[in-house]
Amino acid sequence: MGQVEDEARRVAALKACRRVLANPARESIAERMARLAQEGAEAYDTTAPVDFYGDEASVVGEVERRTAELLGAPAAAYFPTGTMAQQATLRAWAGRTGNRTVALHPLAHPERHERGALTAVSGLRTVHPTTDPRLPSAAEVRDFEEPFGTLMLELPLREAGFVLPTWEELVATVEAARERDAVVHLDGARLWECAPHFGRSPADIAGLADSVYVSFYKSLGGISGAAVAASADVVAELRAWRHRYGGQLFMQFPAALSALAGLRNELPRLPSYVAHAKRVARALREGLAEGGATWPRTHPDEPHTHQFQLWLPYPADVLNEAAVTQAEETRESLFGRSRFREPDLPGLSMTEVTVALDALDWSEEDVRRAAADFAARLP
Structure with a gap:
């Protein structure tokens, strides 16, 4: 499968998911424009000139x-x-x-x-x-x-x-x-x-x-x-x-409006994301280990922010295939758009996990269960 087809498969799987823990699928242009119109009007007087x-x-x-x-x-x-x-x-x-x-x-x-x-x-x-x-x-x-x-x-x-x-x-x-x-x-x-x-x-x-x-x-x-x-x-x-x-x-009003919306809506939520990231990292390690994955590690062990690295000793293509298959079959995705890569040694892969608003719907048990299911799909 080529890169374009692989990405199309991933996007389709994520769009069909009931929920995504981290890095959800990108919005369509129409969806982003509609959200900007709503959130921008809440953050700034949009009847003002551009x-x-x-x-x-x-x-x-x-x-x-x-x-x-x-x-x-x-x-x-x-x-x-x-x-x-x-x-x-x-x-x-x-x-x-x-x-x-x-x-x-x-x-x-x-x-x-x-x-x-x-x-x-x-x-x-x-x-x-x-x-x-x-x-x-x-x-x-x-x-x-x-x-x-x-x-x-x-x-x-x-x-x-x-x-x-x-x-x-x-x-x-x-x-x-x-x-x-x-x-x-x-x-x-x-x-x-x-x-x-x-x-x-x-x-x-x-x-x-x-x-x-x-x-x-x-x-x-x-x-x-x-x-x-x-x-x-x-x-x-x-x-x-x-x-x-x-x-x-x-003109920069679309980006500037979205900045004001982010300061209004996301900035107050960030402490809750940081706190939840610590729970998510722990649950990922536990669930992956329960499912049989070898040496699952998050770095740092306790995240300093709402983002952290997840390391697994498997080839990146094996992990990425397991991720998209899990999304297709269970309509749940742990890693969303984030891909595993092998930054240092062949066969030792890493992905970045970002815990944001969508992740707050996942309890530690939800993460642990999905992580164990993911691990069971690995060789």
Whole structure:
């Protein structure tokens, strides 16, 4: 079966499911438009004029004001993508510090998913205080042998398993950067769901840094879009860089409306997702083991956010076939659109599990039972 046919089979199976634990099937265009019309009207006056090149007296300006308020910052700038947002921010800091070197983790998004854009587009250089699958410690930042102008911290570190340090560790790492006269930028694409782990508000977390980027689609269910919060003078410069990078879009009201809807509807729900993810991870391990799967592991054992990794020692194609067959035969799906892949060793597979609104309908026993059924389909 070809890739197109395989994906069509998966989508059809998910559409027919009575319920999906994680990563449900994508909405149709008509479904997404209808939801945007309803949720957008609940979050903003949709009788107002559309935006015009991101003017502040529009829905885009409202997203910026609301983001700044939630993050306890003087101002925020809206960007069409997170990649552009961080390009502009790190380039601005390079000019202000006089140092074009950015210290970040080798698993961070700019290093793994942006085709070397920091160097190719912005002329920046990156260094890595640690290669361990966690954020750098205070000692690693303080003792790093090369100077750098900006320390970028991804919260959580997605590729390492959505992992976070303790609050005390994070504060110490930030203080170590300050001792070196470096500015601190937070890649907070998933900052919103970090609050329960730290026991702090998003504003408390953002207050540690000189700038923070947040996404409106990764956890909040928006169409697209991002923002960077910082001081008013930095945000003014970011708007200039946004124009240079091609982010001065004529109209962005659909994405901006969906951002406001996400802040209104999803943001208050995130703590319940994070709490339920701990139960889901435990039930997955127990159910898979009961069903006969070898060495089921979630990483972290207790998730730090509402997302975590599931590892199983089977080829990815075997696991993906079992997943779609289970969906077809039981009309229940554990993993939805998420596929297993073999990132390190052949035959050792991983998938990411995101616990959101649909997952709240699953009890631990529901997850355990479905996981045991899934395991029974494995060789």
